[in-house]
Amino acid sequence: MGDRPTRVERGTAILEEPATASPAVNLPPGPRIPKALQGIGYAVSRTWTYQQIARRHGSVFRMNLPVYGRTVIVADPQLAKQLFMAGTDDVGNIQPNLSRVLGDGSVFALDGSDHRLRRKLLTPPFHGKSVKNYEKIFEEETLRESANWPEGQAFSTLEPMMRITLNAILRAVFGAEGEQLDELRRIIPPWVTLGSRLVVLPTPTRKFGRYSPWGRLAGYRRQYDAVIDKLIDRVKSDPNFDSRDDVLALLLRSTYEDGSAMSRSDIGDELLTLLAAGHETTASTLGWAFERISRHPQVLTKLVDEAATDDNEYRQATILEVQRARTVIDAVGRHVYAPTFELGEWVIPRGYSIVVAISQLHRRAEDFPAPETFDPTRFVGTRPPFAFMPFGGGTRRCVGAVFANVEMDVVLRTVLRHFEIDTTSAPDERAHSRGVAYTPKDGGRVVLHRRETPLDQEKR
Template identity: 75%
Template sequence: MTVVHSSTKSDRLPPGPGIPHALQGLGFSFARKWTIRQATRRCGEVFTLSLPVFGESVIVADPVLAKQVFMANPDEVGNISPNLSRVLGPGSVFALDGTDHRLRRKLLTPPLHGKSIKNYERIFEEETLREIQTWPEGSPFETLEPMMRITLNVILRAVFGADGAHLDELRRSIPPWVTLGSRLAVLPMPSHTYGRFTPWGRLAAYRTTYDEIIGRLIDAVAADPDLDSRDDVLSLLLRSTYDDGSSMSREDVGDELLTLLAAGHETTAATLGWAFERLSRHPEVLDRLAAEVDSDDNTYRQAAILEVQRTRTIIDFAGRHVYAPSFELGDWVIPHGYSILVAIAQMHRRDEDFPEPLRFDPERFVGQRPSTFAHIPYGGGTRRCVGATFANVEMDVVLRTVLRHFTIEPTTEPAEKQHFRGVAHTPKLGGRIVVHRRQAN
């Protein structure tokens, strides 16, 4: 692979691989992590690629440059397009930029942090206990789908405030919609859906069903005489107002609830699936977790979660778009209209920040943290995942609950390969493990 450098004077673009643009696009579409690794090896930690959908792009795998991208003025380097708002709706935080984005995040932050999270821990544990009741002992089974059910039910209860018929309706309608939407999110969007027999037509039908259900749910919650004492996110959003006293529209509330589900359901479940896959292949880590689990300490468990996120990065890039006439990125000048993609998975493999990066070792996160922009599973800057704290506590409680009730049998099976589901990278075999129920003391 030869390396091609830009020859323009006004713009100073990083080098790029000297292969046809069509091959660059194919590599990114079908073997993204491998393509980024190869290009990084040959071109360095910042390079150009020509990509489908995103167009001419600069790929960044350097934490210093990533910080510059994430901390840039959003009027100059803002929301990438296309993004998940095509699936989630124009009221989604993914669709907003600048002041509108900042105000929406300010509204969303309280329900997903601090005291609110403590209120949700009971839901995290209840849903885990409900799911693990039927786990088989002594024979392999997949953990990914059980984790999908746990995280879906958690969000429907904690975020949507759904119960009874509403919970059942959303549980049936949302999973196929999210699965389809994640696969279509980064594909070119047709001008027409061409009916329910096409993927985009089915997506539109799912949305219609969702809007009907969520409309009834909003009406029911708004009419609840105990609305002021409810702690689900929907109730908090209905009670919240912007600085000028205005509140979110019903349409925006529906889009935002769906955003929180789409951003937190599959990604959290995928991370937990990988956690079981990784832990079952590292008995020394399992032993330390088992020794810790009956105490109130979660230092090592938190370190293990961070290491899973590093070694099996679920969302492998975060994107921005250059809206200014040009943007200075280190020694380079990126022209208007370019996309900038921060290669999160590649940054998590840097020797400088993570010695022996292919080794799974939670100890590297015990009592120490890498620089802020070296480990970024939730992205960074003003568009960092607003539900990061929610997801982190949920994963901690789920792992704690499982380990308090089961021992996980170590395995010498090869590591599971990664499977790309459209947005998240999941264990190809579903994170298979063998468990045995712990004996009560």
């Protein structure tokens, strides 16, 4: 913009006013290593790479990454807050983003007023009374999945949690049942696994055939679109359509402020977004929860005692501590659209990405004393500090955060009521990157024993 004058209308006169010059660019320091090496480190282990660079350059530094280009990494909660509160004309949706995989109709693809209007449509089904209606589904799917769990031998909880969260979200969000439910169960798991891995890689200029990863992803999407089209027809023809409480029906009934409705394509993209964002991440956190509590006997004892009551304060605190100590989504970002954006003492030019390193914020001793200690009591009766952001922050905070936390609460309570969990002195499981999410490397392995129910005792 420089010093070019701005034309301002005042009544009938047009005045020439000098435009305010943008402040001079002032970038934070960064490593002096080739872009390729930075990219390799970022792809292999983002968390480890953040830690190594932060040791030398502090809580704000710059990198040059293959997918996002020139990027500023932030691990300071006040600067993260400043970024999240900034106007959408100055900083917006990071580029590229998950819409590469989820579709142009996804909330991840939208920015500015379009994003605000879409969130307004999506928010009601994921809050308060609406989520309360789904608790029975969460419990039913947990009991269904756990009916054949092995007793007395170690097994991975991650894949069972994936099935529980998938079935729960298909029922609660899609309203799927029968043939469509079976088809989506078949399509979604391989699609989510493949999409999570591809989204962190540069998009190729060509798909390289149907047997290539991108070609297979497109094939899953075509199958998904066909199922969703049939599902929408079935839901709209339901005589009880106006009273249905699944998210698909709510989206089909909802309208924007001008009275227009979402297109079928946008609904398909949005449902896929809700599923991809809420299925794998919730299951991963639950896998970490079993890995953590099996290694902390005192925590497990308190959870078991509480599960016999209607309370959930300690269980909720434990879920928050799992999200802090074993962060599943380790970063969120924005893109600078203003000529320059002031972030604390730094001035970042247009075209840069700004990534908030959530995993580093969750390890700040200033906000979480003894951060390496697994201690749910840090969240009992206290409000989490701003440094705690497992669902991101600002206008792009995960719309399904309440849904996910209620689901995790019900699943964990149901397992604790029906099974005894053996404690172990085995080493902590290491984190494994599935592309977008971090999961326990061995799948959150535990040893379970089925509890006797009152009915079992009567039979004896």
